[in-house]
Amino acid sequence: MIKKQNLRINVLAAAVLSMTAGMGMAQAADFKVSAPQKSTTAQQQGVDRIIVKYHAGTAAARDSSAKLSVVNSAFARASLSGVTANANARVAAFSPQVVRRLGVGADLVHLKSRLGAADLAKVLAELKADPSVQYAEADVKLQRVDLRPREVSPQLVPDDPYYAQYQWHLSSATGGINAPAAWDVAQGEGVVVAVLDTGILPEHPDFSGNLLEGYDFISDAETSRRATDDRVPGALDQGDWVENDNECYAGSLAEDSSWHGTHVAGTIAESTNNGVGMAGVAYKARVLPVRVLGKCGGYLSDIADAITWASGGTVTGIPANANPAEVINMSLGGGSACDALYQDAIDGAVSRGTTVVVAAGNSAANAANFRPASCNNVVAVGAARITGGIASYSNFGAVVDLAGPGGGGGVDGNPGGYVWQAGYDGATTPTSGAYTYMGMAGTSMASPHVAAVAALVQGAVADAGRDPLTPAQLETLLKQTARNFPVTIPAGTPIGTGIVDAKAALDEALKEPCTEDCGPTAxxxxxxxxxxxxxxxxxxxxxxxxxxxxxxxxxxxxxxxxxxxxxxxxxxxxxxxxxxxxxxxxxxxxxxxxxxxxxxxxxxxxxxxxxxxxxxxxxxxx
Known part of the structure; x- marks a missing residue:
């Protein structure tokens, strides 16, 4: 059952604010957003998994013993700190083993011991120097990108009881996406949007018939909290709580489960005009939940395979995806510029016609130094406040394409500082609480608004009997139809062409094609x-x-x-x-x-x- 009297503000699963029947929302005492969350690095994590892709036509590309020989040779050549100078002993100390082949054709290699940052750089350099190697990467963990609390004309007007009071991000003329006007035209019917995240709580009563089964791609039992390392059908969010400080990396904090994927999926396709809870943007689209984030985040290798599978590509050992996604949303990220593996997986998805929408990140820094926002062929989304200005935490820069509502946190109060959608109030497992609604802030919240508008557009052009837009065409459309920021965005922190506008995007997509004396609109x-x-x-x-x-x-x-x-x-x-x-x-x-x-x-x-x-x-x- 849904716990309607207990709505929660959650900025990375945070403080609870209660609302009793017939009364307004109480303000949390001194609820403030902390400094931007820093992304973990290989140095903080240590690495016991690396990814290697070999050039086509080489022996290593097709022969398992040749693959291992290349990796062993790299360890034998590398001069590693604290390890014997004997080459064979160095190889034995790390005992590399090829675990599996990824969907992009690279191999995941597991090491018996962890490599620190300096030694990792030496091993990767030796691998990249091998003429048979196309690329070599560390298989680091990436995290969801939301914020951490320091403390605890005719338009459809939905009858969802919390829509009018809380969901400014859908209808506000300054900070919203102009969804009500768009709902008269399209609702995303027939479009599949994959949400690569912490999974989903499928029994939440505000998801009615629009969830596909999905898949859990986490291949590490400690991260997934399942009994084995096996990937499994379904994408149940098992919880991503962390018991102790410093458990994920040096400086990380203990935290409750976030239920992040359910909130993100709610923005995209929460049931609307059903008399329950809140509204979603493309509420007749179908969400394909793909679980890639668990305790302490998720491995790059799992995320890359999830991108491949969600877009209709082949991943060895996983059944074919019967519902390839037209749009993928990734409200996740980590430090460093785009790596070859991420780009490989994204390029594959785009070649299959899937538009990839990603969060720019929450470090108030240049998004060129964060992945996947810095990858080519993605729609990178910055975060705007209810005022239409840039959120203080939002990453920025030339790689950011446009903005969506992300919320300004406590600076804009409650509910105006947060994006509100479906959630859960359990602190750990999906059986520890009750279904509710949460207010969260971050580029994690901005990205699904853009992904959902992309779904509205693709559904509308299909209904009009036209071919779907290519990812490049859809990206251009979203950027060109974005609404101008109502306040000045500082020149040093650009977050794209404007705020995504659902109705303007539909109007442009549905223009009658020119048949004579045609030229560009100028x-x-x-x-x-x-x-x-x-x-x-x-x-x-x-x-x-x-x-x-x-x-x-x-x-x-x-x-x-x-x-x-x-x-x-x-x-x-x-x-x-x-x-x-x-x-x-x-x-x-x-x-x-x-x-x-x-x-x-x-x-x-x-x-x-x-x-x-x-x-x-x-x-x-x-």
């Missing part, structure tokens, strides 16, 4: 009349057009304002940053392109934000 320029006040985020693009006559020099100039822009010019077609007739890309906003011998026709001018910019003017002269 803002027309008038000769010698400047367009002023152009503003955008890092990575944003704005397209203008100019009708030129033949023979007379035409110039396109930007000037004024702050920030940094480039301009790209196309003759008769829209330019890109890699295909153009001419460009100007200097530091700042003073850009000039001169076409000395123009042809008669349309020139397209694209203004691109190299960094966030504001107050720029564009002038065409002929």
């Amino acid at each position: 803002i027309p320029l008038t000769n010698k009349v400047a367009v002023a006040g152009i503003t955008g985020a890092a990575g944003s693009e704005a397209l203008y057009s100019f009708e030129a006559s033949a023979g007379k020099v035409v110039s396109f100039v930007t000037y004024g304002g702050t920030g940094n822009v480039s301009i790209y010019v196309g003759e008769g077609s829209e330019p890109t940053t890699t295909a153009f007739k001419a460009k100007s890309s200097r530091a700042g906003n003073a850009e000039t392109v001169r076409i000395t011998a123009p042809v008669a026709g349309t020139y397209y001018i694209k203004v691109v934000g190299e960094a966030a910019f504001t107050g720029v003017s564009l002038l065409a002269t002929q």
Whole structure:
């Protein structure tokens, strides 16, 4: 049964706030969000698992004894601290064993003893120097990305009893995603969204018929809290509580179970307009829960296999996925730039037509130094507050594509500081409490809003009888239709083109295709009349057009304002940053392109934000 009178604010499974029938939510005493959570590193964890992929056509790529020979040779060559100088003894000390083959074709190798950071670097360097090796990586654990508490027109208006009071992130004109207007158009029906997370509590009463069985990919019993290392059908969240401080890595804290995956899945497809609890964004989509995070996080090798399987790829020993996901959400991450294994798995998913949406991370740092946000072919999502401004913890930078509601934590109060969805109040196991609703904050919460809007779009275009958008097309659509931030985002901490807008994304996706005299949608320029006040985020693009006559020099100039822009010019077609007739890309906003011998026709001018910019003017002269 659901415990409706006990809603919980949970920022990484945190303090409980009670609400009695007929009364408002009580404020927790001195509830504050701590400094951003740091990602664990190989040095903190120690490593007893490494991943090696061999070049196709080499003996090691096909022969198990050759694989082990390559790894043993790397250990024999490496000069490891505190280990005998005898090469054979070094190999015996770590006794590498090939455990299994991953879905991307790499091999997981288990070591008898852990390698510290310095020795790990030496072993990986020796492996990478072997001509048969394509890449070698540490199989480190990654964590969910939410925050830790220091202390304890016609629109569908859902009848879910807590929707109006708590779920600002769906309807607020400043910080929300414009979901009510979108629900009149699409609800995500027929679309599968995989949630790679801590698993799911399938008996929560606000998931009604929209959960697929899923799979538990955790291959380590201590992490999964199952009896064996075997991967198993279903994705029941067994709890990710940690009993003791310093148990996961130096400086880690004991904590209760987070029920993170259930909350994330709720944002995507919690049952809506059913008279129960709260609402989800794409509430007729089906969630494919894939468990990859447990106690102390989850291994990179398991996450990579889960990406492959969820998108319809083959993973040895696991039954084929009967419901490949059109969209994958990963509200998880860790320190370091994107590694080859992650990129391999993501590229495979994208090649199968799956859009991969990821959280940017919560370290208030450049997302280029975090994975998977820094990987290519992902939609990386930063976090915005109820005000529409950047959340203090959100990672930022050029790799962040757009923002979603993540909540500002205590700075915006309750409920406005948190994203509210389905949850559980048990401290440990899934039998230790009652179903409830939780308020959480983080880029973990922002990412599923974007994934759910992607599901709305794919469902709508299918209903219209059109082919689904490719991952690249869908990413472009989401970025271009994002709503401008209602407050200024500091130029040094950009979080993409704007806040995801569900209705705008649907409107653009469902535009009738042009059949004659077609050209890109652009803002027309008038000769010698400047367009002023152009503003955008890092990575944003704005397209203008100019009708030129033949023979007379035409110039396109930007000037004024702050920030940094480039301009790209196309003759008769829209330019890109890699295909153009001419460009100007200097530091700042003073850009000039001169076409000395123009042809008669349309020139397209694209203004691109190299960094966030504001107050720029564009002038065409002929």
